[in-house]
Amino acid sequence: MSQKFLFLLADGMGDWPIESLSGKTPLEVAKTPVMDRLAKEGVVGTCATIPETMPPGSDVANMALLGFNPETYHTGRGPIEAAAQGLELKEDDVVWRTNLVTIDNFGPDGIMRDYSGGHIHTETSRVLVNAVANACGSETFEFIPGVQYRHLLVQKGGASAPEAQFDIRPPHDITDQPIDRDYAVYAQSPRLLAYLNCAASVLAEHSDAGAVTNLWPWGQGKALRLPQFADLFGRRSAVISAVDLIKGLGRAAGMDVIDIPGATGLLDTNYQGKVDAAISFLNGGGDFVFVHLEGPDECGHGGQIEDKIESIARFDKLVAAPLSEAFPDAAVLVCCDHFTPIAVKTHTKDPVPFFLHAKGLPASGVSAFTERTAQETGLHIDKGYELLPYAFSQIG
Incomplete structure (x- = not known):
């Protein structure tokens, strides 16, 4: 029987020094005694999760961290989330x-105010998606509900259409910025622009719309095809996350996908539910579990310093602590997928800190698990998709 393996990921945890924190990062300020101890006893380093040729998205980074080269397999953000739904x-x-999303004036003079429509709840968002789908549906476009503010628009026969090559920025990259560049791209497709204008009209008249004013399609691509995780690594595996991105990667790779009631992707997520599910899976014959927390990333996008500090502290106390206690002999790999610095409110390509804890590994002796201490060890994994094979090779 192979050694149990816990891969714990705090999305967007990495950050840059912040003046109001006396030049420290949220990770340096947060109370993380469990991660600090495990890092001190284990191997610590950095990993470049984003290829030079690709943008720093969670889709690219998490695909790499699960052992798949995104330059080979990545087709877009949309296809990953479609896989999550079994579409x-x-x-x-x-x-x-x-x-x-929330946009001031969807047009050449528009401003992106909120990439999440006020962090709309899933139940309300489905009402809006269905209203738009019923009013604006066509033979070309099918709008499909997802989770919270994240949904899917299928363009039938679109692989050979001009829209397949459109370069639309992720909305979380342009908060409080003009949308003129992206609107000009949308306007190159009369049929797509007509659909978006129709949706805006429906949302403007809907009593449940709240902060939501518009749709923002991006990250388009053809269906995702991944090798099977069990074939690559010989382990029965599962992913646990609130977001369809992680579920889609897991499903495409043949991993178990465990849904957690009350998992929100925010600071108030169901931590206990995720921990209980991971314990149950590993005690039930599973070998490898990937537990993903979205909270630090959302706080980074929102520029919420104190909430990001708290989300990291909760990751340590409510995820890393109980899981490492439940499986004291397991290998534990902890990292983030990318930085989401408060200063820029979006993702960057900085190499991420990681640590691997398992019996028999040489102790790093670091004083704490932070961006700085990870960099100071000198250990660096140059390709994100090589981190997991490296970890497996270290534990034997």
């Missing part, structure tokens, strides 16, 4: 990740 796409279909 069957034809070979010539394109699927867009589509946010419910």
Whole structure:
């Protein structure tokens, strides 16, 4: 029987020094006694999760961290989230990740105010998605509900259409910024622009819309195809997350996908539910579990310093602590997928800190698990998809 393996990921945890924190990062300020101890006893380093040729998205980074080269397998953010829903796409279909957003004046003079439509709840968002789908549906576009502000727009036969090559920025990259560049791209497709204008009209008249004013399709691509995780690593595996991105990667790779009631992707997520599910899976014959927390990333995008500090502290206390206690002989790999610095409110390509804790490994002796201490060890994994094979090779 192989050694149990816990891969714990705090999305967007990495950050830059912040003046109001006396030049420290949220990770340096947060109370993380469990991660500090495990890092001191284990191997610590940095990993470049984003290839030079690709943007610093969670889709790219998490695909790499699960052992898949994104330059080979990545087709877009939309296809990953379509896989999460088990959506069957034809070979010539394109699927867009589509946010419910808040925009001042959807046009050349528009400003992106909120990439999440006020962090709309899933139940309300489904009402809005269905309203738009019923009013604006066509033979070309099918709008499919997802989770919270994250949804899908299928463009039938879109693989050979001009829209397949459109470069639309992720909305979380342009908070409080003009949308003129992206609107000009949308306007190159009369049919897509007509759909978005129709959706805006429906949302403007809907009593449940709240802060939501528009749709924002981006990250389009053809269906995702991944090798099976068990074939690559010989382990029965599972992913646990609130977000469809992680679920889609897991499902495409043949991993168990465990849904957690009350998992929100925010600071108030169901930590206990995630921990209980991970324990149950590993005690039930599983070998490897990937537990993903979205909270630090959302706080980074929102520029919420204190909330980001708290989300990291909760990750340590409510996830790393109980899981490492439940499986004292397990290998534990902890990292983030990318930085989401408060200063820029979006993702960057900085190499991420990681540590691997397992019996028999040489102790790093670091004083704490931080961006600085990880960099100071000198250990660096140059390709994100090589981190997991490296970890498996270290534990034997």
